[in-house]
Structure formats: C-alpha cells, structure tokens
Amino acid sequence: MAPSLTKDAPGNTGGKTFFGHPRGLATLFMTEMWERFSFYGLRALLVVYLVAGGPDAGEGGAGHQGGGLAMDLATATAIYSVYNAMVYLLTMPGGWFGDRLWGPRKTVTVGAGIIMLGHLTLAVPGEPTFFVGLALVATGSGLLKANISKMVGDLYNGPDDPRRDGGFTVFYMGINAGSFFAPFAIGTVGQTVNWHLGFGMAAVGMGLGLIQFLIGSRHLDPKSSQVPSPLSAQEKAGVLRKALLWLVVAVVFYGVVVATGTFTLNWAMIPLTVLGLLIPLGMLVRIKRDKDLTRAEQGRMTGYIWFFAAAAIFWMIYDQGASTVQAFGDAKTTTQILGWHFPSTWFQSINPLFIMLLAPVFAALWLALNRRGKEPSTTVKFAFSLVVMGLSFFVFVVPMGMAADGAKVTPMWLVLIFLLHTVAELCLSPVGLSVTTKLAPAKYASQLMGVWFLAVTAGDSITGLLSIGGADLSTTGVVATEATLSVLAGFAIYMYRRQITSTMSEVK
Secondary structure, three states, X not given: OOXXXXXXXXXXXXXXXXXXXXXXXXXXXXXXXXXXXXXXXXXXXXXXXXXXOOOOOOOOOOOOOOOOOOOOHHHHHHHHHHHHHHHHHOHHHHHHHHHHHOOHHHHHHHHHHHHHHHHHHHOOOOHHHHHHHHHHHHHHHHHHHHHHHHHHHHOOOOOOOOOHHHHHHHHHHHHHHHHHHHHHHHHXXXXXXXHHHHHHHHHHHHHHHHHHHHHHHHHOOHHHHOOOOOOOHHHHHHHHHHHHHHHHHHHHHHHHHHHOOOOOOHHHHHHHHHHXXXXXXXXXXXHHOOOOOOHHHHHHHHHHHHHHHHHHHHHHHHHHHHOHHHHXXXXXXXXXXXXXXXXXXXXXXXXXXXXXXXHHHHHHHHHHHHHOOOOOOHHHHHHHHHHHHHHHHHHHHHHHHXXXXXXXXXXXXXXXXXXXXXXXXXXXXXHHHHHHHHHOOHHHHHHHHHHHXXXXXXXXXXXXXXXXXOOOOOOHXXXXXXXXXXXXXXXXXXXXXXXXXXOOOOOO
C-alpha cells in the first residue's frame, strides 16, 4: 500500500501530511529505508563473499558462484565484526559533525554520498578496493545514522507533541522495510549472479535515497540546517591541527610497517577492536567520575553500567547472526523448501520480518501488563533478553552437532534461532533506548544516547578480538560457552535486580 498524503492534520504547519505526520517524515522514512537497504544488503553478502572459494564456503543455495576472497571463517568473522563495530563507533564523530560543523541536514547528505561511493568502490573487483569501500561505508553510516533520527524529532513541536512517538514508529518501519527487502534483491544478485554487481546495487539504492532526500529536504524543519553549537575559528584551527597530527602519525607508523614487509590485516584490526572497547569504557568512566553530577545522578550511572554491560554481551551474540550463523546457513543447511532452492543470503531477511510482525505485539503486551500493574521492570526485561539470547545459541548447538558428519540440516533451525534473537531484541533494544533517556544525567543527555550505541561497538569488538586471537566461533564448544555466559549474565542481573534498581533513584 502506498503512503497516503492527506491534507493537514491538527498541529501541522501547512501542506500535506504523511500518515497524519509532517510531510518531512516521508523524506526521512525513504532516506533511512534506502540506507538500510544498502547496509543490510552488504551485511547479507559480506561473510558469504569473504569465504567464497575458501575452505569454509558452502554451496549457498541457488546458483551459488565462486570468486570471493577465499578467506577462512575466523578471518571473515573478524573483518565483519570490526566493520560493524566501526559503524557504531563512528556515530560519535558523526554526531559531532552534525552538532558542531555542518548541521544535521548537510551531514546526512555527505554521509549518504560517502556510503554510495563506498558501495561503488566495493563494486570494483580486488582486495584493496574491498577494504577501502568497507571503510567508506562505515564512515558514511556513522555520519548519517547519528543525525537522521534527530531530524525526525525536529519535525515535531517538542517532546510533548502527541504525534512524536507515532512518527518514530513509522520511521522504524522504514528501517525494517529496507532491512527485509535487501537480502532478496542485493543478496540474490550478489550471490547468484555477480558479487560486485550486488555491491553496485547497494550503491544504486543509496543513490536513490540521496536523490529523494535532496528533492524532499524542503519539507524538513529549518532546524535541521542549523549548526546547534558551531565551532569558533580558534576551535576549528585546533581541531584541524590535532587531526593532521594524528594523520601524520598514522601514515608514518603504517608506512614503516608496510615498508618493512610486516603488515598484515591484524595491524589494522587489533587497534580498531581495542579502541572499540577502550572508548566506550572511557566514556562511561568519565561520566561516572564527573564531580558535577549529583548523588542521585551518580547512582543512576551505576545502574546504567549494568545495562551497558548486558547490552554488550547481547550484541556480541546477536550480531553473529550475520557471521557465524550465516556461515553455517551457507555451508550446512539445505537452503531449499519442497525442492526449491534459494540463496543463503535470504536468511538475513528473517529477523526484520519477525521484528515487523512482533514489535506491535510486544508494544501491546507491555501496555496491557502496565494497566494491570504487572509490567516487568527494565532490569527484568534485560535479564530475560540475555537468557533468551543464550537459549538461541544453545539451540544453535543442536544443528551444529547434527551437521558435524557432513550432513545438512533443515533451514528451520535458523528460523528458530532468529525468532529467539528477535524476542530478545524486543526486550532489550527499545527498552535500552528508553532507560538511557531516563538515567542520563542532565549534563550528558545527548552524549549518553551515543554511548548506548557504543554497546554494539563493544560487543562486536569482543567478537573481533576472539576471532583475531584464534578462537573458532563456529565450534559447538565456543557457541555453548557464549550461550552459558549470556544465560549466567541474565540470571546475575535478575538476582541483583533490587540492588540495581536501588541505585536508579525514582527510575524503575
């Protein structure tokens, strides 16, 4: 069904509306949909492409082709994890560019252009262009992701606008629509026709998003073009000086490493994964030790650190859905239904499909329980999420054992795993966003939201370091260990729920 454009809804400033919301929401909805289309299309192809032609490659379903980078699964998992970690780590500088230098609208435009350039670079065969393209996509995603949600909020008359929550719900559907369709389009073409043609399709998708963003930007709130806290000339000079200094240091250091013939991928991946752990930790410590915070705010930060640690464990396992689980689906499932074969990249559409089906159910469930005074606390929801996430990997151990002798298992095992991932996600991800806004000290209201996204960076950095360190994440022993860690973390949070809640002042 096409989006309906109707005349003004109450409270609109003029012109037509998008499902009763400001018309600018249509522009942002489509931009985010196409960005997620390109992002999740690449995500579906990434590990399968990296291992294609190598020892861990599978048949991959209908018309599977070779011609990948022929890496082992451990290296592919490390690359995927580092890439995903950097996407979320770069939202911090992305937010800084929007707040201090370009304003949200220009930053989103630049970010979309860099994403498109990155996918075009990926479309050029060769290992060097692959890594350059991946770096460009991560950089552009950080710029865009940090600013587009703020522009959605700018469309409404403050936090009390009754349409605001509904607007973000519509926007969220755009995210999942792009995520759902990408593996069917980009995944199919990339996996069964030509890898680089698939990457090129992702560039076309982001290009379409950028074009409609530029055309529809006149419907956005004027605040989206403003720089909230612009840098002074002196600050700009200082930032430029520091940036050039770090660039020179990096060029000299890696120049020496390359010149001596000792450069390997680990020279790039290890520093990035270490940064992915140290930066979130440093941000939390800096906020926690700020003497300007009141005693109540200090207490709430203590509670928040528990939630952050839980989220890092959650994302460590969840994001393996596109690496460890996807590689298993590619190599060790039948990828067929009633004799009809399908590309293994289609597995990446299962989670967004379940999100779209179950998100309204969970929203209604929490509301119904709240009316009866029985809604679980945030702490209990987090604990349940970790237990379910651990359960998903205990389930994963079963088909891994069944396929140990070379046999292939039914794809329904992956459907069940992704269903459990979705249930766990709906108990943690939206709840985590909400609790972040509630627990954030006034001084760090915006920054702590950025820190929340760094939980993804921390989780993926752990996965990356494990893979770089030689841990084979595709073995039943490691999968069972991760599952146990998640379940134990869930039980620990549940057992200490009263102590955690007591640190959070009036926030429950």
